[in-house]
Every structure is written in structure tokens, then in C-alpha cells.
Amino acid sequence: MEPFELLPWDSDFLGYEVYRINRQLPGEEALAAMLAEMPATAQLIYYPSRYPVAVTTPSLQRFRGFEADIKTTYVKHALRQGAMPANIISYTADAPNEQLLQLAIQSGVWSRFSRDPRIGPDRFEALYTIWMRNSVNRTIARDVLIYETGGEIAGVVTVGEKRQRADIGLLAVAENHRGKGIGRTLMAAAEQWAIAQGHTSLQVVTQGLNKPACMLYEKSGCTVEEALYFYHFWPQA
CATH class of the missing domain: 3.40.630.30 (Gcn5-related N-acetyltransferase (GNAT))
Structure with a gap:
């Protein structure tokens, strides 16, 4: 599986490029490094994580992230x-x-x-x-x-x-x-x-x-x- 991928349906629906990170990363610094590698055209990036992420960490602040959901399967x-x-x-x-x-x-x-x-x-x-x-x-x-x-x-x-x-x-x-x-x-x-x-x-x-x-x-x-x-x-x- 690629480390990240463009999501065609989401991109077409929202009108801008939407990507998803597919890897579980070991911490905020690794996540910041991955975000920095994303295409410059990426407007919105999803990251589903098994663990909470401190989005206010200095290395992540410039990517303007927030916890949008805790996706829970019953x-x-x-x-x-x-x-x-x-x-x-x-x-x-x-x-x-x-x-x-x-x-x-x-x-x-x-x-x-x-x-x-x-x-x-x-x-x-x-x-x-x-x-x-x-x-x-x-x-x-x-x-x-x-x-x-x-x-x-x-x-x-x-x-x-x-x-x-x-x-x-x-x-x-x-x-x-x-x-x-x-x-x-x-x-x-x-x-x-x-x-x-x-x-x-x-x-x-x-x-x-x-x-x-x-x-x-x-x-x-x-x-x-x-x-x-x-x-x-x-x-x-």
C-alpha cells in the first residue's frame, strides 16, 4: 500500500485535491515529515490514527490540523x-x-x-x-x-x-x-x-x-x- 493516496471521489465532490495517509506513523514528528512530503496541490489530508495526535505540536501547527472524529465501529x-x-x-x-x-x-x-x-x-x-x-x-x-x-x-x-x-x-x-x-x-x-x-x-x-x-x-x-x-x-x- 502506498504511504498516501489521492481520493478521487472526495476530490471531485469537494472541488479540490483530497488525500489520505495510509500508514500508522510512530509520532508527531513522523506525521509532520509525511505531511511535508505531500503534493503541493493537496488541500485537505485525512489521517486515521489508532492513537491521539497532539496537533498543537510545533512541527504540526503549520498544517492546520484538528481531530475531526473518533470513528467508532460497534x-x-x-x-x-x-x-x-x-x-x-x-x-x-x-x-x-x-x-x-x-x-x-x-x-x-x-x-x-x-x-x-x-x-x-x-x-x-x-x-x-x-x-x-x-x-x-x-x-x-x-x-x-x-x-x-x-x-x-x-x-x-x-x-x-x-x-x-x-x-x-x-x-x-x-x-x-x-x-x-x-x-x-x-x-x-x-x-x-x-x-x-x-x-x-x-x-x-x-x-x-x-x-x-x-x-x-x-x-x-x-x-x-x-x-x-x-x-x-x-x-x-
Whole structure:
């Protein structure tokens, strides 16, 4: 694997060159040396690290980095078969309605794309809009399960498969329906979907700073498998 690589999709979407560092580096000085080797055209550089990085170290300050996320993977292995919860149906329209698009944006408010002010809210919202559209058209999801009540979509979970596991992509509950147990119901629905597809494990990746989501997954029987500190560096800013 190359020490770093240009990310074509991110670069096209954001409109400038975006790179990712692929190596785990032994400390801040090694990271600064790697950043100094990046192409002069690199505007944004991602660095996923197993360990925290002191971005205020003098050698790193000029690269204008910050901790954008703690990318946390939760996994549940002991899936229990049961009935699909009430109020859960598959969304089968060709395109998401406005309720689903708003839920997609709500699901990403703790994401690194939302937290990074240099990316900006327009690009963040556009990213999660694309994510939902490509879930509904089944490009990146196998199914879109919604919690419907009174003709309103109160919550959504998108499900698919990664690494030979069932995988949750987006999960969100409408603000006016929170605190009613809908998140737990959506997790139960994802679990039943996983079992129906023959999977024995269910995973979901979330932001470590998103405490409500982390609590939901832990209460649903998931445990942390991996946590990566995700840094954004802006050497040209």
C-alpha cells in the first residue's frame, strides 16, 4: 500500500485535491515529515490514527490540523431472531422524500464533514443527501427501513453488507419523535433484517463524540470493535 493516496471521489465532490495517509506513523514528528512530503496541490489530508495526535505540536501547527472524529465501529454478534417490529416497513419509492432527506442530514450532524468548518454546511448537507439517495436507489444499501406513524416517517435505518456482516449505514430519528424508543426499534429492525439475510453479526460505524448514538448501540447489545482518531489537515489554508 502506498504511504498516501489521492481520493478521487472526495476530490471531485469537494472541488479540490483530497488525500489520505495510509500508514500508522510512530509520532508527531513522523506525521509532520509525511505531511511535508505531500503534493503541493493537496488541500485537505485525512489521517486515521489508532492513537491521539497532539496537533498543537510545533512541527504540526503549520498544517492546520484538528481531530475531526473518533470513528467508532460497534458490532453485535449474538443476534436474536424474532418478529420484525411493528411500524417498520421498507421504503420502496424510487427517490427519497423530504422527510428522509432531513433525517439523513440529522444523522450526520456529528460527522467530521459537519464538524469541519472549512468544508462548510452546504457540502456536508449535499454529502448526506447523496448518501440517502444512493441508499434509496439501492446503490449503497440493500434496504431502507422506516418507522412510520400517522403517515409520517419518524425514523429510518439503512442496511446493507460489509466485511461479510450486516451493516447499518444511516440511522436517525426525527427530532419531534425522540425519546420514544424509536431508535431501539430501528436497531431491532436492523437485527431482524440481518438474520433474514443469513448474517450472524451486525455492525455500525458512528462518531465517538455522538454520545446519544453510542448509548443507543450499547443499549442494543453492541460493543466497540475499533476506534480510530480521524484528523483533517489543511496545509494550504
